[in-house]
Amino acid sequence: MIxxxxxxxxxxxFEAIKGIVKRELIKYFRNKQQIVSSLxxxxxxMLFLRPGFAGIGGAGSEAYIMDYLGAGIICMVIxxxxxxxxxxxxLFDKMMGFQDIYAVAPVKRRNLVLGFLIGGALKSCFMSxxxxxxxxxxxxxxxxxxxxxGGMLLSIIPLAFTIFLGAIIYACIGLCxxxxxxxxxxxxxxxxxxxxxxxxxxxxxxxxxxxxxLPGSQYIFFLNPTTFMADxxxxxxxxxxxxxxxxxxxxxxxxxxxxxxLDMLIMFGFGALLFYLAFRIFGGxxxxxxxxxxxxxxxxxxEARKKWFKDLPPEDRDIMMKVTSKVNMLQMGQIxxxxxxxxxxxxxxxxKDAGLTDEDIQKFWAAGMRMMEQMREKRVCE
Amino acid sequence: MNNENRIIKGGxxxxxxxxxxxxxxxxxxxxxxxxxxxxxxxxxxxxFGFLGPNGAGKSTTIKMLCTLYLPTDGRATVGGHDIVQxxxxxxxxxxxxxxxxxxxxxxxxxxxxxxxxxxxxxxxKEKEERIEEMLKLVELGQRxxxxxxxxxxxxxxxxxxxxxxxxxxxxxxxxxxxxxxDPVSRKSIWEHVARLQKKKGKENFAIFMSTHYMEEADxxxxxxxxxxxxxxxxxxxxxxxxxxxGGEIIEIDVDSARIKRAMKRFEKFxxxxxxxxxxxxxxxxxxxxxxxxxxxxxxxxxxxxxxxxENNIEIQQVHMRAxxxxxxxxxxxxxxxxxxxxxxxxxxxxxxISKRLRSL
Numbered sequence: 001m002i003x004x005x006x007x008x009x010x011x012x013x014f015e016a017i018k019g020i021v022k023r024e025l026i027k028y029f030r031n032k033q034q035i036v037s038s039l040x041x042x043x044x045x046m047l048f049l050r051p052g053f054a055g056i057g058g059a060g061s062e063a064y065i066m067d068y069l070g071a072g073i074i075c076m077v078i079x080x081x082x083x084x085x086x087x088x089x090x091l092f093d094k095m096m097g098f099q100d101i102y103a104v105a106p107v108k109r110r111n112l113v114l115g116f117l118i119g120g121a122l123k124s125c126f127m128s129x130x131x132x133x134x135x136x137x138x139x140x141x142x143x144x145x146x147x148x149x150g151g152m153l154l155s156i157i158p159l160a161f162t163i164f165l166g167a168i169i170y171a172c173i174g175l176c177x178x179x180x181x182x183x184x185x186x187x188x189x190x191x192x193x194x195x196x197x198x199x200x201x202x203x204x205x206x207x208x209x210x211x212x213x214l215p216g217s218q219y220i221f222f223l224n225p226t227t228f229m230a231d232x233x234x235x236x237x238x239x240x241x242x243x244x245x246x247x248x249x250x251x252x253x254x255x256x257x258x259x260x261x262l263d264m265l266i267m268f269g270f271g272a273l274l275f276y277l278a279f280r281i282f283g284g285x286x287x288x289x290x291x292x293x294x295x296x297x298x299x300x301x302x303e304a305r306k307k308w309f310k311d312l313p314p315e316d317r318d319i320m321m322k323v324t325s326k327v328n329m330l331q332m333g334q335i336x337x338x339x340x341x342x343x344x345x346x347x348x349x350x351x352k353d354a355g356l357t358d359e360d361i362q363k364f365w366a367a368g369m370r371m372m373e374q375m376r377e378k379r380v381c382e
Numbered sequence: 383m384n385n386e387n388r389i390i391k392g393g394x395x396x397x398x399x400x401x402x403x404x405x406x407x408x409x410x411x412x413x414x415x416x417x418x419x420x421x422x423x424x425x426x427x428x429x430f431g432f433l434g435p436n437g438a439g440k441s442t443t444i445k446m447l448c449t450l451y452l453p454t455d456g457r458a459t460v461g462g463h464d465i466v467q468x469x470x471x472x473x474x475x476x477x478x479x480x481x482x483x484x485x486x487x488x489x490x491x492x493x494x495x496x497x498x499x500x501x502x503x504x505x506x507k508e509k510e511e512r513i514e515e516m517l518k519l520v521e522l523g524q525r526x527x528x529x530x531x532x533x534x535x536x537x538x539x540x541x542x543x544x545x546x547x548x549x550x551x552x553x554x555x556x557x558x559x560x561x562x563x564d565p566v567s568r569k570s571i572w573e574h575v576a577r578l579q580k581k582k583g584k585e586n587f588a589i590f591m592s593t594h595y596m597e598e599a600d601x602x603x604x605x606x607x608x609x610x611x612x613x614x615x616x617x618x619x620x621x622x623x624x625x626x627x628g629g630e631i632i633e634i635d636v637d638s639a640r641i642k643r644a645m646k647r648f649e650k651f652x653x654x655x656x657x658x659x660x661x662x663x664x665x666x667x668x669x670x671x672x673x674x675x676x677x678x679x680x681x682x683x684x685x686x687x688x689x690x691x692e693n694n695i696e697i698q699q700v701h702m703r704a705x706x707x708x709x710x711x712x713x714x715x716x717x718x719x720x721x722x723x724x725x726x727x728x729x730x731x732x733x734x735i736s737k738r739l740r741s742l
Contacts, residue, residue, distance in 0.1 A: 019500025027488045097482040101545075104448045105501035106473035 020115025067238030082170025086120020087178035120171035172274035179285035201226035316367035406456030418612035431603030440592035477551035487531035536567030635699035638670035
């Protein structure tokens with residue numbers, strides 16, 4: 001979890017984050033076709049699917065189903081747009097080679113990840129806001145707590161917070177997918193992850209109804225952050241009192257606020273985990289060298305070095321092994337060059353800095369000279 | 383400068399304050415070795431060029447130096463910073479113009495530069511001034527507010543160069559800057575690069591470019607490294623490289639069906655006989671063209687004709703010229719730059735056809 005700890009003392013580079021978010025938003029709002037087409041499905045669901053299902057339910061349950069599905073459709077929008085709108089631009093960047101441009105910039109990888117997360121989440125928030133506004137026309141209002149207009153306005157704050165937190169969670173998933181796949185397979189992965197997130201949750205299917213027909217199944221639903229997001233949205237969106245928000249119903253005897261608090265806590269938990277994954281997976285994919293393991297690469301293994309010096313007499317081999325274990329290959333090259341130019345004193349200082357004694361250095365020069373002789377003879381023979 | 387002062391973190395800057403030092407730099411993916419233990423240095427103030435065919439390892443080297451790829455072996459420093467251990471420091475002083483055109487088509491030219499500026503922490507007035515200055519430098523001021531999707535190929539490339547320069551790097555990487563451009567745009571890119579070098583002067587600015595156009599390397603670069611199959615086969619100033627192979631080139635056109643035989647004859651009578659040796663090297667440079675490197679054309683030409691007539695080689699055309707960088711490339715690698723891909727493909731097709739014919 002070292003990465004996790006590093007993640008916490010992040011140095012914010014606000015200019016870079018702002019720049020990335022700005023680019024994402026400009027590109028999103030410039031592409032009108034995408035915005036319109038992605039709003040078609042949720043709009044149809046809002047306008048036709050809900051009343052249709054409410055009609056099947058029969059008298060008395062109509063309002064309940066209308067509100068229940070309303071919150072579910074908003075969850076669906078957050079999930080789909082959260083994953084798509086954060087992942088797709090990255091796939092495009094990858095395909096076009098644009099990713100190299102921000103990968104070579106002196107910005108901490110975490111700031112890049114944050115920029116893309118916030119950009120993606122904001123787009124997703126915009127989408128769900130539009131759907132909520134469409135919902136207003138079908139009678140899906142924020143919960144008024146018996147306080148009228150004031151209560152409704154009050155509900156908007158926790159509602160917005162839930163939606164932003166949810167959008168970040170799904171943007172994290174989008175980044176992880178985009179980091180690990182390409183254009184051709186993106187849709188496949190999108191479906192594979194989208195569908196369970198939407199349908200194995202309390203978003204569309206009531207947890208208690210499913211639990212009643214299949215006891216114990218609610219615990220599967222609880223593995224999905226969507227269940228808690230739907231729960232929280234449902235608490236604050238919908239005019240009917242008495243919708244059994246599942247966490248409140250299951251754990252707090254119907255206390256909505258306690259249920260909301262638990263929902264948030266669990267969503268923060270999921271959020272932290274996915275945040276961490278996005279940092280690791282997307283941040284790591286930005287370039288091969290994320291640093292940190294350089295020493296392993298530049299220090300040759302003892303076996304490899306033994307092979308180089310296998311032709312030398314044993315005492316020479318020992319000193320060569322000792323020197324090459326302390327000095328890396330670039331330094332070695334420079335030492336050789338300096339010695340060749342007659343600047344043994346500078347070369348000796350480098351060796352001394354690397355932790356070799358004067359005696360070792362003397363031995364090394366002698367061995368080096370013999371080695372050079374040997375190589376020269378070889379070349380003459382050839 | 384004091385010697386001790388020049389010993390820096392993990393590395394050592396030798397006599398001439400190199401901006402890039404590569405030592406045994408290697409990149410391999412499994413068995414495929416793209417860059418094979420190459421060594422070179424770039425001084426501040428020069429335009430250093432890598433010349434080689436596609437797949438020679440030019441872009442891979444640049445990507446390693448840009449901290450995008452992790453070297454498999456060896457080390458390199460940029461501005462004295464290790465490209466692996468001090469990647470963050472390296473990123474601060476480089477500008478990178480990749481081979482594929484990567485400006486964002488959905489943004490305007492100005493917005494593209496603005497995005498780049500934000501990545502490097504530029505803001506406010508300084509940012510605006512720098513962007514304006516760069517747009518002026520590459521002559522895109524008029525079109526700055528148009529979407530990049532509406533730009534021509536040359537304009538996009540110029541915008542990319544502006545983007546690379548926006549952050550005032552000490553080292554600018556240009557990966558095949560004129561690839562896929564028509565001759566006019568190519569020329570304008572060259573002019574921009576040359577003007578840039580002039581403007582920036584000698585202090586603290588170097589360009590590392592890769593190319594497979596001879597003319598580009600010859601005109602722009604102060605030093606050229608010829609790279610083939612991941613190895614540097616020659617490295618010097620263009621003039622010195624040409625001098626190295628010395629003498630002149632006689633090109634003769636013969637019947638393409640008998641070219642192999644003709645080359646063998648010239649080899650036998652012009653090179654193998656030590657007392658009569660006048661040919662330095664013989665290369666095939668086209669389907670029907672043989673390039674003969676000689677010390678002195680005046681005395682060599684009659685001998686070439688003599689060998690030809692004695693061996694029944696019909697010479698269709700003769701052409702004499704001073705060696706170009708292309709000849710240097712052929713001299714070191716034994717193949718032409720231009721035809722590298724084409725000849726391989728044609729060879730493959732020919733072999734496939736003859737296989738089919740035999741099986742009939």
